[in-house]
Amino acid sequence: MAPSLGFDVPRIALGTFPTSVERLAGASTAHVDVWVKRDDRSGERYGGNKVRKLEPVLFEAKRKGKKRLLTVGAAGSHHVLATTLYGTIHGFRVAAVLVPQPTSPHVEENLRAGLGLGLEAHRACGYADTPLQVLAHMSLETAFVPLGGSSVVGTLGYVSAALELAEQVGRGEIPEPDLIVTALGSGGTVAGLAVGLEASGLRTRVLGVAVSSPAAMHAAMMRNLVKRASKRVPGVDPKHALARVTVDAERIGAGYGHATRAGDEATAIALAQGLVLDPTYTAKSFAGLLAERDARERKATSSTLLFWHTLSSVPLAKLLEGAPARIEGDLASLLLPG
Ligand SMILES: *Cc1c(COP(=O)(O)O)cnc(C)c1O
DSSP states (O other): OOOOOOOOOOOOOOOSSSSOOOOGGOOOOEEEHHHOOOOOOOOOOSSTHHHHHHHHHHHHHTTTTEEEEEEEEEEEEEHHHHHHHHHHTTEEEEEEEEEEEEEOHHHHHHHHHHHHHHEEEESSSSSSGHHHHHHOOTTTEEEEEGGGOOHHHHHHHHHHHHHHHHHHTTTTTSSOOOOEEEEEEESSSHHHHHHHHHHHHHOOOOEEEOOOSSSHHHHHHHHHHHHHHHHHHOOOOHHHHHHTEEEEOOOOTTTTTOOOHHHHHHHHHHTTTTTOOOOOTTHHHHHHHHHHHHHHHTTOOOEEEEEEEESSSSSGGGGTTSSSSSGGGGGGGGEEOO
């Protein structure tokens, strides 16, 4: 069951891998076993799903001789924070074009932590305004890192992640999952997993739970990444990789960053199992997992579901040490009423 390919992405090691797999006894039912892949602990200083994507992204920027990274994201973006942290550790200056988002203590802390780490922040009015802002702040020494770190190269970080899972299955640490459930944002995580699973020989499928509207656009971004990343992995047919993915568009609620009732309920259930979720991504993806679990349980379908945890669980306190006490001036308008 060992992965058949010697697939290896050149990367700067940022994280702590492999992340563990654990059974969630309290979330499992008579027929459906629920497990978690602890990518919340993918890094010592900061975890979550951005670490795996940044490893090859930073390698490529270094290789090209770039000195500065420019990325985009919502005001409280985990990706912007992770890029700022790991980018500056590896000698890059880091800038981001930020888009307003409904605020919460978590969103505000992410932004404060980024600014404390030296993030050069530029405000955009909305996503439509970001291309112009990016052009305005680009330079020859700057590597542009797309939304969520989901370039083709970043996506390859999640190809490796699927192969890591296949090794864990091979070692008997977890039964072969029928389905991985995870959040679908910029698409790199779901796309990389789909391609990596196709390369791994596992039968596992992927359910991407859309967290913002329009879900069809995010699904299209993800499918485009599957096609392009497939070309980089020997022996993977993009059609087969695409056929592994289903998108759940039913968990979005009022939109990106808006909490939902199902998400809040899922958060409480996860917390009882020792997992901390956020309202924007993981509350909705875990709600998607619970809906899938219940559907399978009603049909008495014996299954193994794997919740791929994408939120950092490293306390932010350390990263907030040098941070401004509050967001002021121009940037304050990035934080919309919650
Ligand atoms: C960015 C993010 C996602 C979405 O991952 P994509 O690869 O952008 O689709 C999911 N969960 C969390 C916590 C994130 O920060």
